[in-house]
Amino acid sequence: MTIGPYLEFDAGEAGVNYDIGATGAVEMSIVSDCDAESIPRPMTVLKYVAEGAEIYSYGGRTYRVPANSFLVLPEGNCGSATIDRTLGPAVGMCIFLPRQGQFCGAADPALIEAPVVFPARSSRLGGVIASTHRRIFSASAIERPALSRNLLDYLDYGMEAFLGEATALMDQFDSVKRATRLEHLRRLNIARHYLHEITDRIVDLAELARWSGMSRFQLARLFTQAFGEPPATYHRSIRLDAARVRMREGAETCAEIAHSHGFADSAHFSRAYKTRFGESPSAARLQ
Incomplete structure (x- = not known):
C-alpha cells in the first residue's frame, strides 16, 4: 500500500x-x-x-x-x-x-x-x-x-x-442492449448528481431533462424505474435531509430553513418534514 x-x-x-x-x-x-x-x-x-x-x-x-x-x-x-x-x-x-x-x-x-x-x-x-x-x-x-x-x-x-x-x-x-442500459445509467447518474448538488430550490423536470440530455418523458420513466420514485419526490427528500441537518444545528428559524431549501412557506415545509421523518421540525432541535 x-x-x-x-x-x-x-x-x-x-x-x-x-x-x-x-x-x-x-x-x-x-x-x-x-x-x-x-x-x-x-x-x-x-x-x-x-x-x-x-x-x-x-x-x-x-x-x-x-x-x-x-x-x-x-x-x-x-x-x-x-x-x-x-x-x-x-x-x-x-x-x-x-x-x-x-x-x-x-x-x-x-x-x-x-x-x-x-x-x-x-x-x-x-x-x-x-x-x-x-x-x-x-x-x-x-x-x-x-x-x-x-x-x-x-x-x-x-x-x-x-x-x-x-x-x-x-x-x-x-432495453435489451447492454450499451443502451449503460447509457441510461450514465444519464440518470448525471441527473441524480444534479439533484444532490442543488438543495436550495426546486428543479423542474424540463431543467433536469436538459441537463441530463434526455427527454422529459424518458427521464421521468427511467428515473422512476431505477429509483422507485419520480425525480421531484427524490429531490424533495434530498432537500428535506439537508434541512434536517440545519434544524439540528439550531441556528436558524424554521421559516429561514424552509426558504433556504425551496419550500413555499414554513407550513408547507412542516407538512413535508413530518411526512418524511414522522416528527415536526421542532423535534429536531431536541436531538
Whole structure:
C-alpha cells in the first residue's frame, strides 16, 4: 500500500508514475493545470473529485467528473485527462485496485468494460470515499497510511456490492442492449448528481431533462424505474435531509430553513418534514 503526497501538476506534465504494490494505492492530488495521457493499467481505478472538475476521454467518449462524484475506470482503458480550468484546481484522489478481474462476478459486463461516473452522495461507497478523502486531506503524514489502508480494505468488499447495486439498477431498464442500459445509467447518474448538488430550490423536470440530455418523458420513466420514485419526490427528500441537518444545528428559524431549501412557506415545509421523518421540525432541535 502506498499513499502519495499532495501533487501539484504543471502544464505539460506527462503524468506521474505510481508504485502500486500488491494491495493497491491511494494518491491525493491537487491538479492546477494539466493535460496528460492516461496510461492503461491492469487494474480498476477510481478517480474521485472533491473540488473543481476533471475531464477524461476514453474510446472516443468524454467523461466529466464534477465535484462530489467519482469515475470508475475499468482495467485496460487509456486516453487523456485534463481539468475544467474555469473552476480552478481540481482537488481529488485516485484509488488503484490492482486485483485484476476481482469484480467481474458482481457486475453487468458493461460496467466492467466501460468507464462510468457516479455521484458520491447517492451511495454508501461514495460516502466512504468522500469522507476518507476529507480525513486524509487534514491528517498528518503519520496518520495517512492507516486511513488509506482502511479505505482499501473497505473497497475489497464494498466495490463488489456497489457494482452489484448498479447492475440491479440497469436490470430495471427494458432495453435489451447492454450499451443502451449503460447509457441510461450514465444519464440518470448525471441527473441524480444534479439533484444532490442543488438543495436550495426546486428543479423542474424540463431543467433536469436538459441537463441530463434526455427527454422529459424518458427521464421521468427511467428515473422512476431505477429509483422507485419520480425525480421531484427524490429531490424533495434530498432537500428535506439537508434541512434536517440545519434544524439540528439550531441556528436558524424554521421559516429561514424552509426558504433556504425551496419550500413555499414554513407550513408547507412542516407538512413535508413530518411526512418524511414522522416528527415536526421542532423535534429536531431536541436531538
